Structures are given as C-alpha cells and as structure tokens.
Amino acid sequence: MRCPFLVFILLLSSFFFFHPPALYAEEPEEAVEAAADSLQYLKEEHKLIAVGNVVVTHGEIELTADRAELQVDTKKAHATGHVVLRQLGGETLSGDEVSFDFKDSSGVFPNGRIFQFPWYGYGEKLEQVNKGKIVARDTFITSCNLPHPHYDVKAQEAIFYPGDKIIAKNVTFRILEVPVFWWPYLIIPLNNEAPFTLVPGYSNEYGAFLLASKGFSVNKNIHGRLHLDWYSKRGVGYGADVEYKFERLGFGEVKLYGIKDKDAPDQRADNPFDNKNRDDDFRGRVSWKHRARIDDLTTLQLQWHELSDQQLLQDFFEREHREEINPQSFLTITRNAGPYSLLAHIEKRTNRFETVAEKLPEVVFTWLRKPMFGTNFYYTSEEGFVNFDQTKSFSPDGPNTVQLYTDHELSYPLQFFRFYNVIPFVNFREDYFTKSREKEDGITRYVFGGGFDASTRFYRTWDYQGTPMGIEVNGLRHVLEPLIQYNSIKVASVNPGKLVVTGRGDQLDHQDIVTFGVENRIQTKRRVGNSKEYTRVDLVSFNAFLDYSFGPGSELLRTRANKFTDARFETVFRPYDWLVFRMDTEIDVISQKIFTNDIDLVFDPGRWQVTLSHRYARNREHDSRTVSNTVFEIPHLSIDDGGGSNQITMDLVYDLNERWDFGGYIRWEVSEGESNLEEWEIRAQRDLHDWLLDFGLNVRNSDRTDSEKQLNKEVFVQLQLKALPSIELKTGHRASFVDSRIGRTVSGSNEAPPPPSFLGSPDAQYVSLSTS
Numbered sequence: 001m002r003c004p005f006l007v008f009i010l011l012l013s014s015f016f017f018f019h020p021p022a023l024y025a026e027e028p029e030e031a032v033e034a035a036a037d038s039l040q041y042l043k044e045e046h047k048l049i050a051v052g053n054v055v056v057t058h059g060e061i062e063l064t065a066d067r068a069e070l071q072v073d074t075k076k077a078h079a080t081g082h083v084v085l086r087q088l089g090g091e092t093l094s095g096d097e098v099s100f101d102f103k104d105s106s107g108v109f110p111n112g113r114i115f116q117f118p119w120y121g122y123g124e125k126l127e128q129v130n131k132g133k134i135v136a137r138d139t140f141i142t143s144c145n146l147p148h149p150h151y152d153v154k155a156q157e158a159i160f161y162p163g164d165k166i167i168a169k170n171v172t173f174r175i176l177e178v179p180v181f182w183w184p185y186l187i188i189p190l191n192n193e194a195p196f197t198l199v200p201g202y203s204n205e206y207g208a209f210l211l212a213s214k215g216f217s218v219n220k221n222i223h224g225r226l227h228l229d230w231y232s233k234r235g236v237g238y239g240a241d242v243e244y245k246f247e248r249l250g251f252g253e254v255k256l257y258g259i260k261d262k263d264a265p266d267q268r269a270d271n272p273f274d275n276k277n278r279d280d281d282f283r284g285r286v287s288w289k290h291r292a293r294i295d296d297l298t299t300l301q302l303q304w305h306e307l308s309d310q311q312l313l314q315d316f317f318e319r320e321h322r323e324e325i326n327p328q329s330f331l332t333i334t335r336n337a338g339p340y341s342l343l344a345h346i347e348k349r350t351n352r353f354e355t356v357a358e359k360l361p362e363v364v365f366t367w368l369r370k371p372m373f374g375t376n377f378y379y380t381s382e383e384g385f386v387n388f389d390q391t392k393s394f395s396p397d398g399p400n401t402v403q404l405y406t407d408h409e410l411s412y413p414l415q416f417f418r419f420y421n422v423i424p425f426v427n428f429r430e431d432y433f434t435k436s437r438e439k440e441d442g443i444t445r446y447v448f449g450g451g452f453d454a455s456t457r458f459y460r461t462w463d464y465q466g467t468p469m470g471i472e473v474n475g476l477r478h479v480l481e482p483l484i485q486y487n488s489i490k491v492a493s494v495n496p497g498k499l500v501v502t503g504r505g506d507q508l509d510h511q512d513i514v515t516f517g518v519e520n521r522i523q524t525k526r527r528v529g530n531s532k533e534y535t536r537v538d539l540v541s542f543n544a545f546l547d548y549s550f551g552p553g554s555e556l557l558r559t560r561a562n563k564f565t566d567a568r569f570e571t572v573f574r575p576y577d578w579l580v581f582r583m584d585t586e587i588d589v590i591s592q593k594i595f596t597n598d599i600d601l602v603f604d605p606g607r608w609q610v611t612l613s614h615r616y617a618r619n620r621e622h623d624s625r626t627v628s629n630t631v632f633e634i635p636h637l638s639i640d641d642g643g644g645s646n647q648i649t650m651d652l653v654y655d656l657n658e659r660w661d662f663g664g665y666i667r668w669e670v671s672e673g674e675s676n677l678e679e680w681e682i683r684a685q686r687d688l689h690d691w692l693l694d695f696g697l698n699v700r701n702s703d704r705t706d707s708e709k710q711l712n713k714e715v716f717v718q719l720q721l722k723a724l725p726s727i728e729l730k731t732g733h734r735a736s737f738v739d740s741r742i743g744r745t746v747s748g749s750n751e752a753p754p755p756p757s758f759l760g761s762p763d764a765q766y767v768s769l770s771t772s
Contacts, residue, residue: 032058032075032102034068046073054079058102060088065098075102083109091116091134091162093126105131112136116162116190118143118723123158134160141166141188143723144690151175151690153186165189165217189217201731203714207233221245227257235260235281237316250292250300257316258284265311283308285317287327298335305329310353326354341366349391357503358389364504369411382407388502401435401500419456426450429505436498445499447508449489457481471575474525474534481519488512488551512551513565519543528577541572546589564589578605593618607655609663615647646670661685665735667700676701681735683716694718698735 037052066081100107112126123136156170224242239257390398411425683696
C-alpha cells in the first residue's frame with residue numbers, strides 16, 4: 001500500500017494550518033429567565049412560582065408548562081401540566097411533570113416521552129443525566145406517529161446520546177404489539193445510518209447470497225458500517241465503511257473490502273504483459289475520500305483508490321461503478337484569493353490495470369484578470385510547473401517530461417453606443433519541456449496570438465397574462481444575445497506533434513477560428529413548487545454556435561480547413577411544470593457526423609412519471625475530449641458508434657392510488673449497428689404508512705458470464721423506512737441510474753441574472769425593442 005505517503009501530506013498540512021483555540025476566561029453563568037400569565041416571587045424561600053403559559057429559558061434550554069416552581073439560588077425547577085423541554089441538540093422531552101436542574105442540565109420525567117428525529121420514545125421513567133445522555137427505562141421506540149404505532153422496539157433500558165446513537169438493552173421488535181424478534185443489545189445510530197440490514201437473495205451470477213451489515217457509531221464525529229457477505233457461487237466477503245467529520249480536520253470516508261472469490265478474473269490470462277500478476281482469487285479494495293477547509297481561502301481534496309482488479313467495482317459495487325467507471329487517485333490543494341489563485345495537484349496511478357497521466361506534482365499560479373494601474377487595460381497571467389509521466393495499462397509506459405510555462409494576456413474592453421461590448425486581446429506563451437516526444441533533449445516553444453470577443457443583448461417584453469394551451473404566463477420576455485469570437489495563434493514555434501501531451505497547452509498551433517453564436521430565451525414568471533414568490537422561468541432556451549476556420553492553420557488539429565468545422569446546439573424546453581426537455585448536440589461539420597448528443601425528457605403529468613435519456617458519444621480522431629451522448633438522425637448527418645457509446649434509458653412510474661405505484665426501467669446499448677437490451681425491470685410499490693414496500697423483477701446482462709447464461713435474473717423485495725430511508729430490509733438487485741439533471745426554472749447559460757427591466761428597471765447592457 002502507498003497510503004502512508006498521502007497520510008503524511010494530509011497530517012503535515014493540517015499541522016501547519018491548525019491553530020489551537022486560545023484560552024478564554026471563564027464566562028459568567030447564564031441566568032434563568034421565566035415568563036407566565038402569573039409570576040409570584042417568595043423572597044424568603046428564594047422561590048419563583050409561575051402559573052399559566054409558563055416559559056422558562058436557560059441558555060440553549062427552554063421549558064414550557066402550565067405551572068412551575070423555580071428555586072432561584074439553585075436553579076432547580078419542578079413543573080407540571082403539559083411539560084415540554086426543548087434543547088439545542090434537537091431532542092424534545094415531554095410529560096405531565098418534571099423535576100429539572102438547569103445548572104447541570106439534569107432531570108427526571110415520570111411516564112415521559114422523547115423525540116429525536118425520526119424516533120419517538122415512550123418510557124415509564126426518563127432521566128436526563130446531562131446534556132449528552134438520556135436514560136429511558138421500560139421504553140418503546142418507533143418512528144410511527146400514530147397513537148397506536150404499527151411497529152415499535154420495546155427495550156428494558158435505552159440510553160439516548162443526542163445526535164449520536166441510541167443503545168437499547170433486552171430488545172423486542174414488535175408489529176402491532178405482537179413480538180417478532182428479540183435482540184439482547186441494539187445500537188440505533190442517529191446519523192441516518194441503519195442499525196442492521198440483512199439482504200438475502202438469489203441470482204444467476206452469484207447464486208444464493210446473504211448480505212449482512214451492522215451500523216456503528218463511535219461518537220458524533222465517527223460512524224460507519226461493518227459488512228459480512230456470503231455468495232454460494234463466489235465466496236465470503238467482508239469489509240467496513242467509516243465516515244468521519246471534524247471541524248478542523250475536515251470530513252471524509254474510508255471503504256475497505258475483501259473477498260476470496262471462487263470466480264475471480266485471471267489477470268495473467270487477460271493481460272500477459274503483466275508479469276507481477278499472480279493467480280490469486282483474493283479480491284479487495286481500499287478507498288479513501290477526504291475534504292478539508294484549511295482556512296477561509298484554501299481547500300484540500302483527497303481521493304485514493306486501490307483495487308485488486310478492473311472488474312471488482314462492477315461485480316460487487318455496481319452503483320459506484322456506474323457513477324465513476326475509472327476512479328481517480330489524487331491530492332489537490334487550491335487557494336482562491338482576491339487577486340490570484342493557486343493550485344497544487346498530485347495525481348498518481350494506484351492500480352496496474354489503469355492508464356493514468358501522472359502529475360507528480362502539478363503547480364499552477366494564476367493572476368486573475370485585473371485592471372492595470374487604474375487604466376482600462378486588463379491583465380491576466382498563468383505560470384505552471386508539471387512533472388508528467390504517462391503510464392499505460394499492462395504495457396510499457398509512455399513519454400515523460402517536465403513542463404515549465406508562462407502564459408500572459410492583455411485585453412482592453414470597449415463599449416459602443418452603450419450596448420455593444422467588444423474586448424480585443426493579445427496573448428503570449430512560453431513553454432519549456434525537458435524532453436520532447438521522440439528525443440531526450442529539452443525543447444522550448446513560443447506561442448503568440450490574439451483575438452476579440454464581441455457581444456450585445458436585445459430584449460422585448462409583453463405585459464401579457466394568461467394560459468394559452470395550458471401554459472401559465474405571467475409577463476413574457478424574449479432575450480436575444482448574439483456574439484462573435486475570434487481566436488488566433490499567429491506564431492507557434494514548435495509543431496505540437498513533437499511535444500509530450502501533458503494537458504497544459506501542449507496542443508497549441510497556428511489557427512484562425514471565428515465563432516458565431518446566438519443565445520435565445522423566452523421567459524416568464526411562475527410560482528415554482530410550494531413557493532409563494534414568483535420565479536423567473538425559461539420557457540424556451542436555444543443556443544447555437546458555429547466555428548469557422550481559415551488561414552494556414554494546423555492539419556493535425558483540424559484548423560487548416562478554410563471552412564466551417566464544428567457546430568454546437570443547446571436546447572431546453574419547459575412549457576409546463578410537468579414537462580421538461582433538454583438536448584445538447586455537437587456536430588463535426590467536416591465529416592458531417594454527430595460527435596456527441598445528450599437528450600433528457602422528464603414527463604410527469606398527474607399519475608404518470610416518465611424519465612427518458614439518450615446518451616451518444618463518438619470517438620473523433622485528434623480529439624481527446626470526453627463527452628457523452630444521442631438519438632436521432634439529421635439529414636446528411638450520420639450517427640455511428642465510431643468506437644464510442646450509444647445508450648438509451650427510460651424509467652416509468654404510474655401512481656395507481658394513494659397506496660400503490662407501478663413502474664419499470666429499461667436500458668439499451670447500440671454498438672456496431674447492433675441493439676442490445678442490457679437491462680430491464682418491472683416493479684410495484686405499496687405505501688405502508690411507516691414503510692415503503694417495493695418488489696419486482698430485474699433482468700440484466702453480465703459482462704462476466706458466458707453466452708449460455710448471459711442474462712442475470714433476480715427477484716427483489718425492499719422494505720424501506722419512510723422517516724429514515726437508509727433503514728431498509730431488502731433482497732435482490734434493483735436497477736441503479738442517475739436522475740435527470742435538468743433544472744425546473746433555468747439552466748446552463750440561462751443562470752445569468754435577468755435584466756432588471758423584467759423585474760424592475762432597464763439595464764444598460766440590454767437594448768430594448770419596441771413592443772408596439
């Protein structure tokens with residue numbers, strides 16, 4: 001393991017930036033304050049008697065009752081009648097009477113009740129020992145808010161640690177007051193973690209299985225889960241997930257897992273160039289994620305992933321695999337101050353099967369765009385250092401080099417007729433590489449260029465209110481923003497084909513590119529969700545951009561075309577609260593092929609909820625960008641996989657009544673002209689007041705099964721606590737997918753603030769068009 005290196009860096013940075021709290025003089029004790037309909041003070045007894053709507057406060061504690069007697073000198077109180085004690089930690093205690101000591105925050109409730117979200121507790125005796133500990137005897141615990149709860153946990157004694165956990169002894173789980181199960185000891189975390197889960201099931205790939213996990217809580221700052229899994233076809237797995245959160249050191253999670261897999265992939269057979277592989281069936285992982293704010297301007301982010309093989313996440317952690325197919329390992333420290341920003345980044349390959357562009361380290365200093373000496377000239381610069389090493393999966397590593405560079409830009413914003421903005425600029429860059437792509441000799445490269453950005457805005461408003469075609473309109477505005485951008489590189493002293501690709505300006509070459517663009521938005525105002533305030537909503541948003549390349553250019557970078565090269569379109573359509581559509585498209589005009597396309601549709605009128613997504617990405621030569629997404633054909637434009645990906649997903653839910661929902665999910669993959677149904681699912685959901693019961697059938701392809709048993713079929717059942725969704729009883733596998741990320745009001749470039757004319761007075765950056 002190589003974790004100690006990063007542990008050392010993390011602890012070292014925390015040491016330098018951590019400042020122990022200063023010692024303060026002891027603060028004076030807070031007074032007890034009381035308010036009521038009637039207050040009587042008995043001077044000789046130092047007693048205050050309050051009657052009617054009594055409210056007694058002391059610091060973070062508030063006590064309400066019908067009647068209370070308070071010893072002023074000892075701060076002890078006895079209250080009766082509808083007594084409620086509220087505390088800052090979120091817990092609430094109540095009962096018919098209480099004896100409470102405000103000085104040490106202790107007291108006793110006979111036949112008391114306690115609420116710590118989402119749990120209700122009832123006990124013959126509740127005793128608050130101190131602020132952080134409450135003991136309940138002969139108690140019932142449930143999340144059901146009915147007078148006669150559907151289920152509860154009966155315990156001889158339960159200790160509540162507010163914001164942390166509940167420890168119960170001699171526990172009986174009951175349904176409708178009928179005993180179902182008994183535990184001698186039970187810990188219920190109060191940090192949204194389920195105390196215990198047991199998942200039985202059967203699948204073609206794993207055989208019969210039983211997945212057990214136990215939540216634990218060390219204190220308010222550290223909690224997690226222990227895992228013990230059994231698969232009849234794969235073996236026994238075990239591990240732990242630990243989450244932590246500290247005020248100064250930051251927060252993060254550590255995940256450990258291991259399994260003696262009977263069907264482990266043969267890494268030597270799959271990758272004969274890897275001489276270090278052993279025919280070992282042990283598989284496992286070590287993952288660590290950490291974030292910390294070192295000071296108000298500086299943040300630290302760490303990710304470290306070590307995996308036994310390339311298929312581990314796909315086999316046993318499918319949701320994580322879907323979210324990040326190739327998890328990266330890096331350490332990044334960023335500092336964002338007013339005039340500058342600083343980035344220090346380390347990226348290291350931690351798994352032999354990965355292809356990683358290592359940066360050990362990368363340091364970038366950016367002087368942000370600022371006016372020079374009180375003039376209208378603006379200057380920005382970037383200086384960087386990259387120690388680069390290209391590693392490859394199970395093959396000899398690629399080129400390595402050290403890159404030093406400095407990049408400068410000078411601009412002068414202009415405004416014509418108050419509405420037309422033009423920003424001309426010139427830039428200069430110098431790079432030094434200790435090695436070129438083919439030689440060990442150092443190489444220096446100079447780049448000089450310039451260009452301009454020109455833009456304006458026009459708008460027109462209509463004072464119209466109505467519902468044409470059922471579309472709610474409260475005022476209407478059309479915003480039109482045309483723009484022209486020109487970027488050129490006139491001098492590039494070295495062909496980029498000779499340079500090592502570090503990702504820091506190494507692919508710059510001669511170019512003259514003009515981008516023509518227009519952004520269109522039709523807007524109105526609506527109440528969104530339960531809000532009473534009107535919010536700006538983009539009914540239609542359509543942005544189009546077209547690149548034209550001319551001049552000598554660069555054949556390698558597709559800029560020597562003297563023609564249009566790329567087109568980009570962004571469309572968002574949201575006429576109703578229940579209908580949202582978005583499509584982003586990139587087209588390679590030269591080859592007349594769609595490069596990427598991304599379509600999302602959310603349709604949920606009344607009882608129906610439909611989510612449709614289509615992702616298409618085509619690998620294009622000389623372009624290393626990673627995008628995803630498509631769906632349809634445009635005349636004279638071809639869509640093919642091109643070595644990329646083409647996927648369609650759809651999720652559908654029908655709300656039959658207040659208690660029943662039915663739905664399904666389907667996922668297609670299109671590759672090399674073939675359409676493959678990768679996964680489908682049918683399911684139903686029953687609302688059980690406190691719980692949600694889901695059950696259904698999931699069928700999906702497995703990349704690791706042979707052609708005779710290609711489909712993996714599983715029946716799943718899931719019982720989930722509504723008040724705390726992390727508490728669930730389940731069996732089988734359910735489809736996992738990412739929800740649509742379309743905003744219900746504005747999105748993308750539409751998030752810029754509107755001109756006040758729509759919600760106030762005109763803005764100088766807008767040109768008003770007459771509405772007559």
